[in-house]
Amino acid sequence: MGRHSIRAPAKRPGRALILSLIAATAVVGVVATGVFLWVGGYLNPIFAVAEVGCVDDEQLIVVADTSIAPAITEIAEDFDAASEACVDTVVRAQDSADTSAVLAAGSLVADVWVPESSVWLDRTVATAASLGRSAPETQIGEPVASTPVVFAAPATRAAQIATEPVTWARVLSGTLPTVLPDPAASSASLAGLLALRGHSSPDDPRQFAGAMIELGKSIPASTSAAFGSLATAPQPSVVVTTEAQVAAYNLDEPAETLVAAYPADGTVLLDYPFVRLSTSGDVAADADDTDADAGNVGAAGDGAAPSHAELVEAFEATVRDGADQLAAAGFRASDGTGALDVPGLAAEAPPAAEAKLDAGAQLEVLRAWGVLTLRSRMLAVIDVSGSMEEPAENGLRRIDIFQQAAVGAMEKFSGEVELGVWVFSTARNGDLDYEDLSPIAPLADLAHKQEVAGIIQSLPGRLGGATGLYDTTLAAVQRVRESYDPEKVNTVLVITDGKNEDENGIDLDTLLAELAKIDDPTKPVAVIMIGFGPDTDLAAMQRIAQATKGAAYSASKPEDLGIVLVDALSQRTCRPNCG
Template identity: 55%
Template structure:
């Protein structure tokens, strides 16, 4: 996981308290990997480094040629507000200075600062302190030292809410939305990618706090379900919610709802506040590098030396004091208070809970990444005669599997590729397996419908004994033949018995052949799920070990759904779980 030590004193220098006397907060910034940063550095980062931030100079006698430029990079959500405050602030300043606000996504800024590709910026206002942690972890992944920063108190805040089209707000009147309802699946939710959305990551924290602490499958199942359809942005999520057949909410912020409604859209939104509490995003004022400690004299001896650090501190306080400007744009103040008079949100603030610590955020992002990895999977289903035996509750084993499979299918995203085999004995001549569907993306509605049809028609395929060993070997070979290095390639096999094909290879021959054909550059883990008392868990475990997979046992009907979540949640970390 990397170094999780907090900033040392030599890297986190003291910044003087603001006019309110409050000292800046210190953060412990963990290390985590960032894959997308390399692309980002090559694109946006280069543009920033080359273009710089200049362009504006103060007007007036004796000032045009000597104007100091102070650059504040801000998240797009708050950049217009800071620009408005800066204009008045510079007019009232006794210094010959231009405070320029540069709008840029917090994720982009974090990556650029981590790569040392940013030049000319004096301060940064991200939409959450989580981006400071991302800056640190990204720098570590690049083998660099993160820049020294001074973290001041927040200048604004906004709570995380569940937004719904105003025309459908009454759909939630009988059951107010909550994080608990999202976990239970009684409320449909759209979650923009938490890798780039502070609101979404905060939502994952809220979900994790309300999910069962005894059964980790509950949170895993929720993350899989949310990852099934990841909108590109909050605005695209709003469009999807408006056209969704079932009442749907979008994880976003109060400020985003206010901004959306302020543009007078065709579909206005209403902010629904989770009945079991929520989180809040705080916008810290972050002084970068040595900007806060340098006193830079102008070239005119008669002009008072310019104190850049004091200017930044004064500007931060000016933003905090601009309560009317902040409120007009849908922001609460830095402590979460203040009254709003904008459409779609509460006038007075809802209660929020503290943000999660850095370690929890890192773990949640890691879980999210594993659960939503792009996968290429071959599902192999036992259709031997024993699948017609009773499983309890008036259901046969095949009935139980069908129900669990339908639930699992609903959790896959459209980027997952899946194919389906069934197996028993002598299905195609002497061959024990039958290819019913090729491995193709579930994003293709026709392919998804085809697989759903196969699941519903499984009883008609049942006959014969269990030809397990030949099928396992053939399935691994098929997946490896079409191996896609950009995806997790695996076999997911379900069986209720043990190998009883009299003419098949034996277990030792299978294990030897799997070992001989193993390719470390093309791993194909086999994840086996045994259902019922007849499943040969010992043999399944040996097969799983040989391929870097896992073997699970589901002895009761209710176990099967939970075991499927386990299998799906660990498919991305094989063979190193």
């Protein structure tokens, strides 16, 4: 059965039938040469084998997300105990991202998967398609538990954070310092991004893009690492996570308890579906046969042991009956309801949590996130021609406006961005129109970052000459390609207030021809051109950008310069046809 062939769960025998040994009310009867336990009107061979001794244990393999694995393990121990060691249920704790990848590749051997959110089922199908494989065969049952997405904060800083309502809107505005574990590996983070997008202005896509850039400045390796970062954060901060993750952290009795802050503008519910897999034993037994026999496991007189599929059916019933154990671990009921008594969590469930995460929206947001957080290797090429001395509409010199925008842009870049700086004007460096002031190096290097900041501050003292745009652009592309890093996005960022004025240099057609000649699809170097002021030659900039699959922007007003820097980062996927 394919991923999208979802059907209602088969009629289950329930614990009264399969696990009624726990109730210990049974009548023993002898049939032929075997001993059977008469339970609920049926002869139950699971317990019949227990009476005479197990020949071979039947093994069930369950892969559960790390967040729910401890609770599933406890339930599995009860299940195995009820069979008096005739069933051995192995629960493997594994992050859903890893399980999804292995399942999509056809390498997972298991009977059951309990992922953190149905999101991972969609992701598995998408990954399988990207590998040229068909979707794995699964039977997707109803969720066995759920948990809402929340913000986690240290208990000692919670009062400071809650001086105003904790909302997604505050994350968007940048007034709530937030840590986001990688959404490619965390369904809570992905759900958080979807919530952020839902609360952003539909008329200003830059708001959401800007928030993602800010969140992507520092991406912790895991939710645990994100929790650990809260204690040393310079400002009171929160982590996007779930109630269940907060519960697991607090139940380990840490030095400082976390508290869950529930978004006042609504949250999202993550479900935990019970997924049967056709990757082990006879789990793929005909579903119709399972339905027909589910209420008649080991019918009187047949003397047969239950099938593997029937054991999976029984285990699912046991998990669904384990609501108390799941609640003790911090999980709500499958519909999001239910009271909890866990440190750091609200007793009652948050209202109106949205449970459906659209598959298309997930992939769209993940693509955007992947683009915005790709580690960049960028050469910034800054116009220092004499015209940068001229005043803009707000009275500031053009170079002053650029300085302000550059400082803001520097704050948006993560430490893993590599940045170098050139300045250019005619005959800047002997016969060259450009001057190499700082090599391309990681901003995580404090000395390098300070060097770049110092260059930005020194720009007013470097002004002079005309605009040597074309020679500089060609040299910059050549330089970046010479030291190309295939693990990063290699880019030339040109900021100018005018048009090419170098009469002794190459013309536009020659530049375009040279760019075409050195083009290498295996080493793409996009040129992003940002012009500001009334004198920019936007038409020429657009042709250069198109030739390199880059983008050209015009900042007609001083305040637009910072905005187009966000656009330049956020529109990588649409080039060269960005709207």
